[in-house]
Amino acid sequence: MAVALAAGMLSATTAHSAVTAAGADLPFTSVEAESATSTGTKIGPDYTQGTLASEASGRQAVRLSTGQRVEFTVPRASNAVNVSYSVPDGQSGTLDVYVNGVKLAKTLTVTSKYSYVDTSWIAGAKTHHFFDNARLLLGQNVQAGDKVAFQATNTQVTVDVADFEQVAAAAARPAGSVSVTDKGADPSGQGDSTQAFRDAISAAQGGVVWIPPGDYKVTSSLSGVQNVTLQGAGSWYSVVHTSRFIDQTGSSGGVHLKDFAVIGEVTERVDSNPDNFVNGSLGPNSGVSGMWLQHLKVGLWLTGNNDNLVVENNRILDTTADGLNLNGNARGVRVRNNFLRNNGDDALAMWSLYAPDTNSSFENNTITQPNLANGIAIYGGTDIAVKNNLVSDTNALGSGIAISNQKFLDPFSPLAGTITVSGNTLVRTGAMNPNWNHPMGALRVDSYDSAIEATVNITGTTVSDSPYSAFEFVSGGGHGYATKNITVDGATVNKVGTVVVQAESQGAAKFSNVQATGVGAAGVYNCPYPTGSGTFTLTNGGGNSGWDTTWADCSTWPQPGSGNPDPDPARNLAKGRPATATGSQDVYTPGKAVDGDANTYWESTNNAFPQAWTVDLGSALAARRLVLKLPPASVWGARTQTLSVLGSTDGSSYSTVVASKDYRFDPATGNTVTVTLPSGTNLRYLRLDVTANTGWPAAQFSEVEAYLS
Known part of the structure; x- marks a missing residue:
């Protein structure tokens, strides 16, 4: 369900934002x-x-x-x-x-x-x-x-x-600890150390299991772990090689895991497999700190009683799913000062399945490059806090932070009480959702499966270089539920590709002291979905600046950079946009020419020239170059298509941009043709009018790409 930099480090990723207050203090x-x-x-x-x-x-x-x-x-x-x-x-x-x-x-x-x-x-x-x-x-x-x-x-x-x-020297063995090597563990990584770990845990009840420097192979998961500390010499020295470390449904608690690495061998995501560092419960009053977790499905998938758990100062890298997920019934959990990179789902998530996560928080974490979902996601729960985190570079299907009533399964506990979202910095977050074919904002409040009834307070947010919007309010399940009881106070928005507020649900929010610069298209997009499901009311609490315009056309999405520098000037303007044609053959529909796959294609009605194919770019843009493609497979023999390029700003009145001409498509050169558009071309609707094809009695394109340069 789920699906990174910080104070103490300034990297090129975030230095331009001059952000020091949010994120983890990293070594x-x-x-x-x-x-x-x-x-x-x-x-x-x-x-x-x-x-x-x-x-x-x-x-x-x-x-x-x-x-x-x-x-x-x-x-x-x-x-x-x-x-x-x-x-x-x-x-x-x-x-x-x-x-x-x-x-x-x-x-x-x-x-x-x-x-x-x-x-x-x-x-x-x-x-x-x-x-x-x-x-x-x-x-x-x-x-x-x-x-x-x-x-x-x-x-x-x-x-x-x-x-x-600068890695410190390996730590010394704690006095009175039980070493896994004393129980037969092999620090060379050759022998199976599973039983030695089990024996050491059994012998050290109430004390410390010591994991000396070395590599240890554990071939099956540990269970019955309670009232014990497992401690290594440091995560660069003490390394356990296993894809399943602890797997248990319950524990009396008092488990502390600290200062070693667990590196797995997970190469694909199989959700039915417990390929996690911790799968289940550590029990109340437990802690996880100083760990290096890598090549697992999930770092910590936490179910059952994990009350008052503290997860801090860890690195969670290269997971095929979530970094950490509080999977219901977590009370008083603190997840803070962790670094997460390259997680294959939400980096940090709370999912209130079976019972609500309550009075728990994600604080001062640094998250970078979650590559399928959100940086931080809160799915239901009561009195939850997301504070002082730094999230950067989210990819498909995700926002930097999502506050959501998406339930996935029942029984689910929707958002309740007060949800505090404070002091977070979001850099290049938000993404184009390929299912909706429209963008997700840097920070999203989502009444996916039920209305937002909790009080949601969003304060002190910094949004930088968002490819699309800063704040999105949506009912992602398409049911039109309300997002309400929302306050946004004290936000700095610097460069957003489209709008500051992307309102797509009924509901209401009050905005105060939200200051924006570098807004791509307009201040507000306010078009609740489904149409007629209600209105979204924006209340001006004062102190707002730089975003006082509203996108006027609810029939289309504003494109990044309309009227402002484009945050992604090299993008294909036509990809994923609505396409129509005067005719098509069988499954070879107009949208196949803008789906990003050169192996699929549009083919017009056969023996019916002329034929026209049209794409709506969403707003008037200064396109300068077209790339026309046919499938690259050699079976597509060379052919010449005769076509002209037309353009329109309103979809009804078209003018000729490039006069009719023969264009040669040849597999020897990738079946690709480039068409240069004259300077001064400004169009929203791009049309290709095809009058002949020497290779087939129809017009054919596998991709039509449009670029600003």
Whole structure:
């Protein structure tokens, strides 16, 4: 259901926003590859679903071919680095590592093994989860200003971001603890240490199980864990290799897990499998801290009694589903100061299934690159707080923060009491929802399955570089339930692609001290869905500025950048937009030419020239270039289509933009044709009028792409 930077670190991802109050206090500093020196190729920015750049931190990264390198200037004294990267599907390799020009004996292993996840049962999902993380102790200390470089050796590698860290020496064994090695655990990682862990837990009741530096293989999950602390020498030293660490439905509590790593082997998402660090309950008054959790389905999937649980100072990376989910019946839980990157569903979620999550909070967490859903999602619950978090670069199907009554299953406890959303910073959050074919805002309040009856107070929010809107109010299930009892006070909105407020439900909200700059289309889009379901009332509480206009046409969505610089100027203006035609053949409908798949195509009625195909770009745009495609397969023999380009701003009166001309489509050149539009072209409706085709008695296009440059 569920589905990252912070104070204490300023990376290129967030430095431009000058944000220091929100997020976690982290032991590392991140540097973006696109801000480093490189002989590779920068990719991005991109906000479209299913691309490498769109899942990258900052929506940009650097692609290295064999022999190319990226060199980082070290921002702080460090002896370790973690690199977020991607390699092509099915490939693995290494990065050579250089410190101040000297090649290290160590290399950094890179692999696609944990990437390219498919979740076909989730509507709107595409192959996603392209990035992975790899870490390395450098074996030496480097200082601020030193140079650390990574060079591709035997495969293409896209480098996204590097985290530089000074890792402390391994901690000493606590007095009186029971070591897993004393019970037969193998720190080489060769032998099976499962029974040794069980024996140590049994022997250490009320005390500490010590996990010395080493690698430990655990082949089946632990259960019956209660009244014990499992402690390692540090997450860079004590490493447990398992995809299922603790799996138990209940515990008397008092469980503390701290200062070690659990690294799994989860390569796909199977929701029926408990492939989680913790699956179930740790019991009341438990804690999880200082953990490095990676390559799992979910970091912590928490059910049952987890009252007063504290989850803090952890890293949760590369999960195929949620980072953490409080799955009902959580009371007094505090999730704070954690770093989450590349989660395959909501990074942090509370889902009030069976019983409400109550008086619980997500505070001062840093979340980056959730690649399928939201950064933070609250699905129901009573008296919940989301405070001082930093969320960046959400991808398809998600907002930075979602406050929602989407239930998924019954029995569900809708939002109740007071929901506090305070002091959060959202950077490049929100995404185009492929199911709705319209965007989701940086912060979304969603009466999906029932009206919002709770009091929702949204204060002190910073929204930067949102590709679409800042605040969205919607009834996502299409039932028209109300979103009401909402207050938005003290927000800074800097650059939104479309609007500040995207109101799509009946209901009401009061806005005070919301100051906006760089608004792409208009201040407000107020068009409740379904049409006639009611009105959304915006009350001006004073102190608002920069967003006093309203989008006038509820028949279409405002496009990013209308009247302002486009946050994604390289995007395909036609992708996903409504398309019509004078005729079509069988399943080869007009929308196939704007679905983003060059293998599907529109074909007009046969033997009926002329034929016209039209797309509504949503607003008048200064398109300068068209790319027309046929499927790239060689069976599509070369052919010439005769066509003209027409344009309209109102959908009724069309003028010729490019006169009729022959265009040659040839599989030898990708079956692709580029049409340059004259300077001064400004159109909302783009029409292709086809009068002949030498290869088939109909007009045919697999993709019609339109670009600003």
